[in-house]
Amino acid sequence: MDLFKLTAHELSEKIKKHEVTSQEITTSVFQRIDAVEPKVKAFVTLLKENALQQAEKIDQKIKAGEKTGSLAGIPIAIKDNMNIKGVKSTCSSKILNNFVSPYNATVIDLLKKQDMVFIGKTNMDEFAMGSSTETSYFGKTYNPWNLEAIPGGSSGGSAASVAADEAILALGSDTGGSIRQPASCCGIVGLKPTYGRVSRFGLVAFASSLDQIGPLTKDVADAALLMNAIASYDQNDSTSVNIPTPDYTKALVKDLNGLRIGIPKEYFVAGMDKEVEQSIRDAIRLLEKQGAKIIEISLPHTEYCLAVYYILAPSEASANLARYDGVKYGYRTPNAKDLLEQYEKTRGEGFGPEVKRRIMLGTYALSSGYYDAYYLKAQKVRTLIKNDFDEAFKKVDAIVTPTAPTAAFKIGEKTEDPLQMYLSDIFTISVNLAGIPAMSMPCGFTKNKMPIGLQIMAKHFAEETIFKVAYAYEQNTAWHKEKPSL
Amino acid sequence: MKITKKEVEYVARLARLALSEQEKEKMTAQLDSILQYVDTLNKLDTKDVEPTSHVLPLNNVWREDMIRPSTPQSEILANAPDQAEGFYKVKKVIE
Numbered sequence: 287m288d289l290f291k292l293t294a295h296e297l298s299e300k301i302k303k304h305e306v307t308s309q310e311i312t313t314s315v316f317q318r319i320d321a322v323e324p325k326v327k328a329f330v331t332l333l334k335e336n337a338l339q340q341a342e343k344i345d346q347k348i349k350a351g352e353k354t355g356s357l358a359g360i361p362i363a364i365k366d367n368m369n370i371k372g373v374k375s376t377c378s379s380k381i382l383n384n385f386v387s388p389y390n391a392t393v394i395d396l397l398k399k400q401d402m403v404f405i406g407k408t409n410m411d412e413f414a415m416g417s418s419t420e421t422s423y424f425g426k427t428y429n430p431w432n433l434e435a436i437p438g439g440s441s442g443g444s445a446a447s448v449a450a451d452e453a454i455l456a457l458g459s460d461t462g463g464s465i466r467q468p469a470s471c472c473g474i475v476g477l478k479p480t481y482g483r484v485s486r487f488g489l490v491a492f493a494s495s496l497d498q499i500g501p502l503t504k505d506v507a508d509a510a511l512l513m514n515a516i517a518s519y520d521q522n523d524s525t526s527v528n529i530p531t532p533d534y535t536k537a538l539v540k541d542l543n544g545l546r547i548g549i550p551k552e553y554f555v556a557g558m559d560k561e562v563e564q565s566i567r568d569a570i571r572l573l574e575k576q577g578a579k580i581i582e583i584s585l586p587h588t589e590y591c592l593a594v595y596y597i598l599a600p601s602e603a604s605a606n607l608a609r610y611d612g613v614k615y616g617y618r619t620p621n622a623k624d625l626l627e628q629y630e631k632t633r634g635e636g637f638g639p640e641v642k643r644r645i646m647l648g649t650y651a652l653s654s655g656y657y658d659a660y661y662l663k664a665q666k667v668r669t670l671i672k673n674d675f676d677e678a679f680k681k682v683d684a685i686v687t688p689t690a691p692t693a694a695f696k697i698g699e700k701t702e703d704p705l706q707m708y709l710s711d712i713f714t715i716s717v718n719l720a721g722i723p724a725m726s727m728p729c730g731f732t733k734n735k736m737p738i739g740l741q742i743m744a745k746h747f748a749e750e751t752i753f754k755v756a757y758a759y760e761q762n763t764a765w766h767k768e769k770p771s772l
Numbered sequence: 773m774k775i776t777k778k779e780v781e782y783v784a785r786l787a788r789l790a791l792s793e794q795e796k797e798k799m800t801a802q803l804d805s806i807l808q809y810v811d812t813l814n815k816l817d818t819k820d821v822e823p824t825s826h827v828l829p830l831n832n833v834w835r836e837d838m839i840r841p842s843t844p845q846s847e848i849l850a851n852a853p854d855q856a857e858g859f860y861k862v863k864k865v866i867e
Contacts, residue, residue: 384851481828524832613853616851628863647803660810665824669823720827
């Protein structure tokens with residue numbers, strides 16, 4: 287049997303019944319990587335030797351009857367902006383090309399506690415800035431459903447690795463859609479948890495008030511299992527929220543009776559992609575058949591989300607990325623006469639075009655004379671956007687929209703026009719601005735056999751509602767079982 | 773025009789970014805189109821709206837002042853581009 291094709295919950299069952307070992311699963315996953323990675327290019331670093339050693343240790347633990355985590359022995363891929371001690375964390379940037387992490391991110395410690403196996407670090411848009419994984423210093427990642435299309439971004443490597451069965455599970459990070467949009471493009475499940483639900487300690491910061499780590503998985507049950515592992519209060523992250531973590535698998539019930547689902551009219555505008563709209567409308571009808579009450583709602587400030595995001599995220603990024611100056615770690619220019627030139631050339635040579643653009647935009651928005659007009663204004667509109675959601679969640683329990691305006695586009699199609707690229711995130715950004723959780727899950731295909739994603743949002747810390755809706759939908763459809771032919 | 777090449781040069785200096793002539797030209801045009809787009813926010817009256825910096829109420833987090841192990845100097849310096857006698861080595865700071 288091809289073990290690499292299975293989900294984490296299927297493999298966990300088999301491990302517990304002593305039908306397979308972690309070493310067999312890990313070996314199977316690396317055979318798959320050997321076979322398809324030359325086409326997909328999802329990884330920046332592979333950890334084959336380490337992974338097989340870890341798997342062996344975990345197998346011994348299981349054999350000895352020791353207590354192990356619920357995801358023990360399952361191979362997982364990690365986006366290359368999360369620190370694993372002794373492993374490179376490059377953020378797919380030249381400036382961190384040679385950086386070896388001296389510590390573990392909190393999520394890594396939590397996964398270690400679950401006895402999981404780390405198979406590698408995945409490719410991403412440089413510093414998570416992008417929607418296509420085309421801005422990586424190490425080259426592009428290719429969509430497993432069509433190698434001429436983008437896998438989405440910025441967690442494109444994580445999404446592609448799961449879709450191509452090169453990983454059983456993956457972690458990504460989401461600042462404006464970077465888990466959900468690639469999940470949509472690659473036909474898998476991706477969840478951005480509530481801001482503060484998962485520790486950001488050891489995640490390389492992009493926009494600190496928006497960033498959140500979350501799972502990319504083959505189905506909804508796997509996302510719940512991985513959330514159980516990573517959702518936790520952390521003293522090392524001052525924005526981490528100290529409330530108990532529920533058992534998310536308890537929310538996996540097929541019952542939507544009485545659940546109120548909102549459809550925001552602003553997300554269904556004239557000119558939207560017909561195939562995407564059709565799939566989402568079909569999904570809504572299915573949810574209604576399952577007992578949900580469908581209610582049209584309004585999120586009146588939707589049209590301002592993108593503008594607010596492209597002020598706030600670059601502003602926070604310009605401050606966060608000031609640390610890359612060639613002094614303590616990372617790339618340093620060999621061509622500087624003095625210290626100022628060392629800073630300027632290190633950064634000029636070390637960052638790619640999209641990162642430079644955002645640093646410039648953020649520095650401009652924060653600079654004297656423009657702060658009120660741009661940064662403060664955007665923060666105020668952010669309040670209005672958050673209020674829209676607060677109002678909406680008085681009337682409904684969940685909100686359903688498309689994840690992205692189109693299926694995955696062609697490689698190179700939007701690289702020359704940053705604004706067009708930014709518009710790929712138009713349906714995902716509001717969630718980060720409001721800090722609420724949201725999932726993307728497969729809900730159909732275009733006639734060219736490219737996946738379409740359904741986005742499910744809920745109020746702060748109501749991930750269980752999302753799981754409930756997602757599970758009910760998934761159990762009545764078979765989209766998640768389709769695999770790309772590679 | 774929302775932004776000129778001269779302003780781009782000024783902001784690049786603030787951001788400590790060396791840009792080539794070609795990059796400056798391209799950056800000016802691209803930032804200009806993004807800033808034009810962002811202007812849509814001015815349609816909204818936000819006079820009486822409080823700004824949001826974080827969506828959840830944040831409090832300062834305190835911990836007991838206890839001695840804990842820290843990362844050894846050698847592990848931290850292992851990533852240094854240049855070092856000497858346990859310090860980071862950089863170009864002369866004061867002339």
